[in-house]
Amino acid sequence: QLQLQESGPGLVKPSETLSLACTVSDDSINTNNYYWGWIRQPPGKGLEWIATIYYSGNTYYNPSLKSRVTISIDTSKKQFFLRLTSVTAADTAVYFCARGIYDVLTTYSLHFDNWGQGTLVTVSS
Amino acid sequence: DIQMTQSPSTLSASVGDRVTITCRASQSINVWLAWLQQKPGRAPRLLIYKASNLESGVPSRFSGSGSGTEFTLTISSLQPDDFATYYCQQYYSYWTFGQGTKVEIK
Numbered sequence: 159q160l161q162l163q164e165s166g167p168g169l170v171k172p173s174e175t176l177s178l179a180c181t182v183s184d185d186s187i188n189t190n191n192y193y194w195g196w197i198r199q200p201p202g203k204g205l206e207w208i209a210t211i212y213y214s215g216n217t218y219y220n221p222s223l224k225s226r227v228t229i230s231i232d233t234s235k236k237q238f239f240l241r242l243t244s245v246t247a248a249d250t251a252v253y254f255c256a257r258g259i260y261d262v263l264t265t266y267s268l269h270f271d272n273w274g275q276g277t278l279v280t281v282s283s
Numbered sequence: 284d285i286q287m288t289q290s291p292s293t294l295s296a297s298v299g300d301r302v303t304i305t306c307r308a309s310q311s312i313n314v315w316l317a318w319l320q321q322k323p324g325r326a327p328r329l330l331i332y333k334a335s336n337l338e339s340g341v342p343s344r345f346s347g348s349g350s351g352t353e354f355t356l357t358i359s360s361l362q363p364d365d366f367a368t369y370y371c372q373q374y375y376s377y378w379t380f381g382q383g384t385k386v387e388i389k
Contacts, residue, residue, distance in 0.1 A: 195378070205319075205327065205370055207378040218377060221284070254326055258374075269317040269333070269374055273326040 160184050162255050162274035170249075170281050176242040180255030180274060187236050189213065193258045193267055196229060196240045198251040199276070208253075210267075211238055212260065245281045252276040285309055285373055289381035295389040302358040304384045306371035311351045315375040318347055318356045321383075322367045330369075331356065361386070 166178035178196070186192050196208040209229035210218045219227050223242070231238040242249060254276045259268040286309040296302050306316065314334040319327040329338045331347035334354055344359040358365055366388055371381040 197378075204382045205372075205380040207380070210378070220377070266315075267374060268315075269329065269372070270378075271329055271332075271338070273328075275326050 160186065160257065160272050162257060162272060164253060164255050164274045164277040166253075166277060166279070168278060168280060170245055170279060171283050172246055172281055173244055176240070176245050176249065176279055176281075178240045178253055178255075178277065178279070179237050180239070182236045182238075182257070185236075186257065187213075187231070187238070188233050190262055191260055193260045194229075194231065194238045195256050195258055195270060197254045197256060197270075197273075198249075199254070200248075200251045205254075206251075208242075209240065210258070247281050250279065250281045252278050285312060285376050285379055287371055287373055287379050287381040289369075289371055289384050291384060292382065293385045293387060295387050296361050297389045298361055298363060300361045300389075302361050302365075302386060304356045304369055304371075304386075306349075306354045306356070306381050308352045308354075308373055308375075312373045312375035314350050315373060316347075316349070316354050317372045317374065318345075319370045319372060320365075320367050321370065327370065358386075 161183040163181045190213045193212045195210040211229045226243045228241040255274040256270040257272045258270045288307045318331040321327045335347045368383045368385045
């Protein structure tokens, strides 16, 4: 059973950088059959996609966050990462990592099929 | 950007009720839609993908339908474990979520 586990500081100061890691329990990160994403959920609110990265290294970002976000991957460590700069209180949220299915034949990016449990990051001085 | 709009935002129902949630996309997304269930303090759980395909392990009382811009999630007979918030999510162009529908006990 695949497990995704987020890790990183639970408290970040305003204007600083939020950095999170997601550790993947199996070898699916080393195949081209999946992609990897970050999604967040402010307290009491809905879900917001942040960023996606593929095995190839291609990345896609939510336009509303693009100027502040970097997603990266280290397949040798079975991890992928999120970096969000210049954070404010509006970035306080539970941050989820997730795996998505990539259809190599059609090159379609399909649904997210597995999610991490999430980690709460609070932005406060 | 593709916007996803769910209705209703909140739904009060009883055990055994048939429940339907609607999701509308701001432009056609073909069948590239998933439905997720989320309980408080938990990660979302995939229920339905490609509009109507039931994820492995999900009870058959859940079903999805639709294509283009209009989609529905139906729970044929609501069970106590089904009280949760449900989200639709498109993956036709990037990824966006509906605002959620909370199914609460009547």
